[in-house]
Amino acid sequence: xxxxxxxxxxxxxxxxxxxxxxxxxxxxxxxxxxxxxxxxxxxxxxxxxxxxxxxxxxxxxxxxxxxxxxxxxxxxxxxxxxxxxxxxxxxxxxxxxxxxxxxxxxxxxxxxxxxxxxxxxxxxxxxxxxxxxxxxxxxxxxxxxxxxxxxxxxxxxx
Numbered sequence: 001x002x003x004x005x006x007x008x009x010x011x012x013x014x015x016x017x018x019x020x021x022x023x024x025x026x027x028x029x030x031x032x033x034x035x036x037x038x039x040x041x042x043x044x045x046x047x048x049x050x051x052x053x054x055x056x057x058x059x060x061x062x063x064x065x066x067x068x069x070x071x072x073x074x075x076x077x078x079x080x081x082x083x084x085x086x087x088x089x090x091x092x093x094x095x096x097x098x099x100x101x102x103x104x105x106x107x108x109x110x111x112x113x114x115x116x117x118x119x120x121x122x123x124x125x126x127x128x129x130x131x132x133x134x135x136x137x138x139x140x141x142x143x144x145x146x147x148x149x150x151x152x153x154x155x156x157x158x
Contacts, residue, residue, distance in 0.1 A: 013072045034069075061137075062132055
């Protein structure tokens with residue numbers, strides 16, 4: 001679980017930093033695929049012998065990998081906030097037709113908001129990756145785990 005979580009977590013960290021900087025709303029979509037991948041990989045490494053154990057191992061690996069998404073989201077969002085700045089962000093919103101008034105005067109609130117949004121999305125990513133990690137672990141069990149030596153035999157008629 002730890003091994004697959006760290007492998008996928010490192011990949012997630014890199015991708016979440018890149019996409020958190022360019023397209024922050026795409027990171028939860030990445031979390032879906034990478035969480036399932038972490039769960040499947042955890043099943044491949046640990047080879048749990050029953051369905052419940054496969055789901056638990058997958059969820060743990062997905063949650064560990066989700067920490068990489070959290071860190072990547074925060075880092076990418078803060079890099080974007082530093083490059084854009086409060087004034088640039090206000091100009092962008094005004095070009096989109098959103099009246100922001102005089103909100104660009106407090107940089108502490110701007111950078112604090114960028115940090116808070118990154119953390120909120122990161123926590124969402126952890127939850128998504130843990131859930132999809134459980135699904136990935138179950139997929140591993142259904143595809144290869146139950147057919148291995150020591151695995152649970154298939155029910156008659158299946």
